[in-house]
Amino acid sequence: MAESDIIRCDACPVLCYIKEGRTGACDRYGNRNGQLVRLDPHIVLDRAVSRGDSLVPFLEHNKEWDGNLLGSHEQFVTAIGAGTTYPDYKPAPFIISSQLHGVDTVTVVTEGIFSYCGIKLKIDTDRHLGAECSIVRAQGEAVGHVTTNEYGSQMLSLGGVRHLTGGTRREGTVTCDTLLNLCNGKPAELEIDGGAKVTVQAGKPPVVDGVLEERMRVGCGSATIGMFARQWQGKVDDVVVVDDHITGVLSEHQAGKLLGIPETGIRIKGRRSTPGRYFKVAEPGTSWGGTNISDPLSIVEGFKPKIAWPGLRLLMVSTTGEHFAYFELNEHLQPIEKDLPEALQQSVARIKENCEPALCTVLFMGGAGGSLRAGVTENPVRLTHSVRDALTRVTCGGAPVYVWPGGGITIMVDVSLMPENAFGYVPTPALVAPIEFTLKLSDYAALGGYMDHVRPLESLLNNQRLGSSAHRVGEP
Amino acid sequence: MNTRAQVRLLDGRRLHLHDGPIDIVLEAFGQQAEIENAYHAAGVRFSSILDELCRELPRLRKSAGECGPFHSIVARRMLAAVLPYTASTFITPMAAVAGAVSEEVLHAMTEAAHLSRAYVNDGGDIALHLSPGEEFAIGMIELPENPSLLGTVTIAAASPIRGIATSGWRGRSFSLGIADSVTVLAHSASAADAAATIIANAVDLPGHPAITRVPAYELAPDSDLGSLLVTQCVAELSAGEIHGALENGLATAGNLLDRKLIVAAALSLQREVGLVGQNLMATPHLESLAHA
Numbered sequence: 046m047a048e049s050d051i052i053r054c055d056a057c058p059v060l061c062y063i064k065e066g067r068t069g070a071c072d073r074y075g076n077r078n079g080q081l082v083r084l085d086p087h088i089v090l091d092r093a094v095s096r097g098d099s100l101v102p103f104l105e106h107n108k109e110w111d112g113n114l115l116g117s118h119e120q121f122v123t124a125i126g127a128g129t130t131y132p133d134y135k136p137a138p139f140i141i142s143s144q145l146h147g148v149d150t151v152t153v154v155t156e157g158i159f160s161y162c163g164i165k166l167k168i169d170t171d172r173h174l175g176a177e178c179s180i181v182r183a184q185g186e187a188v189g190h191v192t193t194n195e196y197g198s199q200m201l202s203l204g205g206v207r208h209l210t211g212g213t214r215r216e217g218t219v220t221c222d223t224l225l226n227l228c229n230g231k232p233a234e235l236e237i238d239g240g241a242k243v244t245v246q247a248g249k250p251p252v253v254d255g256v257l258e259e260r261m262r263v264g265c266g267s268a269t270i271g272m273f274a275r276q277w278q279g280k281v282d283d284v285v286v287v288d289d290h291i292t293g294v295l296s297e298h299q300a301g302k303l304l305g306i307p308e309t310g311i312r313i314k315g316r317r318s319t320p321g322r323y324f325k326v327a328e329p330g331t332s333w334g335g336t337n338i339s340d341p342l343s344i345v346e347g348f349k350p351k352i353a354w355p356g357l358r359l360l361m362v363s364t365t366g367e368h369f370a371y372f373e374l375n376e377h378l379q380p381i382e383k384d385l386p387e388a389l390q391q392s393v394a395r396i397k398e399n400c401e402p403a404l405c406t407v408l409f410m411g412g413a414g415g416s417l418r419a420g421v422t423e424n425p426v427r428l429t430h431s432v433r434d435a436l437t438r439v440t441c442g443g444a445p446v447y448v449w450p451g452g453g454i455t456i457m458v459d460v461s462l463m464p465e466n467a468f469g470y471v472p473t474p475a476l477v478a479p480i481e482f483t484l485k486l487s488d489y490a491a492l493g494g495y496m497d498h499v500r501p502l503e504s505l506l507n508n509q510r511l512g513s514s515a516h517r518v519g520e521p
Numbered sequence: 522m523n524t525r526a527q528v529r530l531l532d533g534r535r536l537h538l539h540d541g542p543i544d545i546v547l548e549a550f551g552q553q554a555e556i557e558n559a560y561h562a563a564g565v566r567f568s569s570i571l572d573e574l575c576r577e578l579p580r581l582r583k584s585a586g587e588c589g590p591f592h593s594i595v596a597r598r599m600l601a602a603v604l605p606y607t608a609s610t611f612i613t614p615m616a617a618v619a620g621a622v623s624e625e626v627l628h629a630m631t632e633a634a635h636l637s638r639a640y641v642n643d644g645g646d647i648a649l650h651l652s653p654g655e656e657f658a659i660g661m662i663e664l665p666e667n668p669s670l671l672g673t674v675t676i677a678a679a680s681p682i683r684g685i686a687t688s689g690w691r692g693r694s695f696s697l698g699i700a701d702s703v704t705v706l707a708h709s710a711s712a713a714d715a716a717a718t719i720i721a722n723a724v725d726l727p728g729h730p731a732i733t734r735v736p737a738y739e740l741a742p743d744s745d746l747g748s749l750l751v752t753q754c755v756a757e758l759s760a761g762e763i764h765g766a767l768e769n770g771l772a773t774a775g776n777l778l779d780r781k782l783i784v785a786a787a788l789s790l791q792r793e794v795g796l797v798g799q800n801l802m803a804t805p806h807l808e809s810l811a812h813a
Contacts, residue, residue, distance in 0.1 A: 057541025058575035071542035
C-alpha cells in the first residue's frame with residue numbers, strides 16, 4: 046500500500062496514522078477513500094438538499110469554516126449520529142441555536158429509541174398478496190400483517206411492539222432487522238400466510254412471486270370504463286375491464302349509457318353493484334386485473350339471445366392493459382377470439398400509458414414517548430402541546446413528518462426523504478431513529494427547555510469534524 | 522484543560538467521560554455531596570490525561586524494557602503493570618493503558634471525596650473502590666454483539682481484587698492470540714489489563730491455518746506491535762483444538778496466579794470456557810451460552 050493511502054487524523058492528540066478503509070484508535074474516525082471521516086457522523090443537511098440541489102461540500106479537511114455558508118444556506122443539523130441513551134433523563138445530545146428566516150431558533154437534536162414503532166408499507170399492485178389480517182413473515186417469523194387495501198395498492202403493517210418485544214427473541218430480532226432494512230432503503234423478502242411472496246424496497250417496484258410489478262392499475266374496472274368510454278365508442282360494441290375489485294362493462298355502465306352505446310346482452314359472473322359494475326367476478330389472484338383467472342371468458346356467463354347479435358365485437362382488458370383479448374360472436378353467439386384490431390390497440394396502449402410505475406413506499410411510524418421528550422424539556426407535556434400548536438416543527442433526519450392528531454407525538458415519515466442509513470437499532474430490540482424539534486428560542490425557553498445547553502450552530506460545526514456521507518435526499 | 526474532553530452525566534447517576542480514544546463510564550456511591558465532589562474531580566483530572574499520555578506516546582509504544590522513565594503518573598502506572606512480563610515476552614506499556622487510566626480517574630475521585638463504592642470503566646477495563654463491608658456484583662459477557670451473561674462475580678471489600686480487565690482478538694486493541702475474551706481479576710486495573718493481554722496472547726494455536734494473521738503495521742501504521750502478526754479472523758475450530766488453545770492460555774494464567782500477578786481469570790474461546798483462580802469465579806452461567 047502506498048504511503049499516500051495513509052492519512053493522519055488530527056481529531057485528538059493521539060494523531061493516529063490511518064490506512065485506507067481502517068479506523069483510528071477511537072473507532073470513530075476513519076479513512077474513507079483518503080478522506081478523514083467521522084463514522085458515526087452527525088449529518089448536516091443543507092436545506093438546499095431537500096429541495097433537490099446537490100450537497101454543499103462541508104468542512105473539508107484542511108479547510109477552515111468560513112461562517113458565511115451558514116447565513117446563505119440555512120444549514121440544518123440532523124439527529125443522525127447524535128447518539129442517545131435510554132431513558133433520557135438528561136438533555137438531548139445537541140441543542141442548537143441558529144437563525145431561520147431571521148428568527149432565533151433552537152433545534153433539539155436527538156436519536157430516539159422507538160420501542161413503539163413500525164412501518165406502513167404501500168405496495169402498488171392489484172395482485173392479491175394475501176387476505177386482510179393475514180400474517181406477514183420474514184425468515185419464517187411473524188413481522189406484521191396485511192391491512193386495509195388502498196386504491197391500487199396493497200398495504201402491510203409491519204413491526205410494532207407486539208412483534209418487537211411481545212414474541213420470541215427471534216421474532217423480535219427478525220422484526221427489528223426487517224424494519225431496519227426497509228427504513229434504510231434496503232430490500233426485504235416477505236411471505237404472506239396463504240398469499241404471495243414479495244420482495245419490497247422503498248422507492249423500487251415490488252416483486253410478487255418472482256414477477257416484477259411494473260405498473261399500477263389505471264383505476265378500478267369501473268373507473269377505467271369511465272376514462273376510456275369515448276375512445277372505444279364506434280370501434281367496439283362492448284368492453285369488459287377485468288378487475289378484482291370492480292369489473293366494469295361498457296354497455297351497462299353509466300358512461301356507456303350517456304354515450305348511447307346499445308345493450309349487448311352480455312352476462313357477467315359476480316355480484317352486480319350498480320349497472321355495469323360487478324364485484325367478485327373471480328377469486329383474487331396474481332393474474333388478470335388482480336384476479337386468479339387466465340381465461341377472461343371464464344367470467345362471461347353468456348349473451349342474452351334476444352339482445353346479442355352475431356358479429357358483436359367484445360374487448361376484454363385488465364386495468365393495467367397488461368392482459369387483453371378481443372372476441373367476435375359467431376352465429377351461435379359464441380365469442381371467438383380474434384386479433385386485436387389496430388383501432389383498439391391504441392386504447393389498450395393508452396391504459397398502459399396511464400398506469401403509474403408501481404412502487405413500494407415505506408413510512409416509518411413511531412411515537413416519541415415521555416423519556417425522549419424529557420431530553421428536550423424539563424416539562425415533557427409542554428413539548429407535546431408545542432408540537433400540537435405548530436410552534437415546534439418535528440423532523441426526522443431533516444425530513445418532514447406527519448404528526449398524528451390526538452395525544453402524544455406519534456409521527457409518520459417517508460424514509461426515502463431521509464439520509465441514507467439514518468436508522469439504527471438497539472438490542473432491546475427497538476429501532477433508533479433521528480428526530481429533531483425546531484422552535485423559536487423564546488418558545489423553547491417558555492416550555493422549560495435546557496437553555497444552558499443551547500449552543501450556537503457554529504460551535505457544533507467547528508468543534509466536530511463531521512463526515513458528509515452519501516445522501517439520497519432529494520432524489521426524484 | 523483541553524476543549525475536546527466531554528464530560529456528561531448519563532442518566533443522573535453515571536458519568537461519561539470521552540476524549541479521543543478514551544471512553545469512560547463511572548459511578549460513585551455515597552452521600553450526594555460526596556458524589557458531586559467525586560464527579561467534579563474525575564472531570565478535572567480526566568481532561569488532561571490524554572494530552573499527558575500523548576506527550577510521551579512515542580516512548581509508550583516501545584518495548585517496556587527500553588522506554589522509561591516517564592513523567593506522567595498514568596504512564597508510570599502503565600510501565601509498572603507490564604514490567605513483570607518484559608523478561609519473557611515483547612510488551613509495551615500500551616498493553617495497560619486503559620486500566621491505568623481507570624485507576625488514575627478512580628484515584629482522583631477517592632482523593633476528593635469519601636465514597637462507599639465507586640467504579641471507573643474504561644472500555645471494559647475497570648478500577649474499583651470498596652470501603653469496608655461493601656461489595657460489587659460484576660457480570661461478564663462473552664461477546665459484546667451477543668451479550669449473554671458468561672458469569673457473575675461478587676467482589677467484596679475483603680478480597681484483594683480492585684481491578685478487572687478483558688482482552689481478546691475481537692476487541693478494539695490487537696491481540697496475538699485467538700481468545701474471544703480473557704477476563705482477569707487482579708489487585709489493580711492496570712495489572713489486570715496487562716495480564717489479560719498476556720493471557721489472551723497465550724490462548725493460541727501457533728501456525729494453525731484456520732487463523733488469519735496480519736502484521737500489525739499493515740492495519741495500523743503506528744501500532745506498538747509493529748510487524749508482529751495480529752489475529753484478524755478465527756475460523757471454527759474442532760473441540761480438540763479449542764481445548765488445546767485454552768490449555769495454552771490456562772498454563773500462562775496459572776503461572777501468573779502463582780506469581781500473584783492475578784487473582785483469577787476466565788478464558789473463553791468459541792463457547793468453551795476455562796477458569797483459573799479461586800472459587801469466586803466458579804459458577805459461570807454456562808447454560809446461558811446455549812442461546813448464543
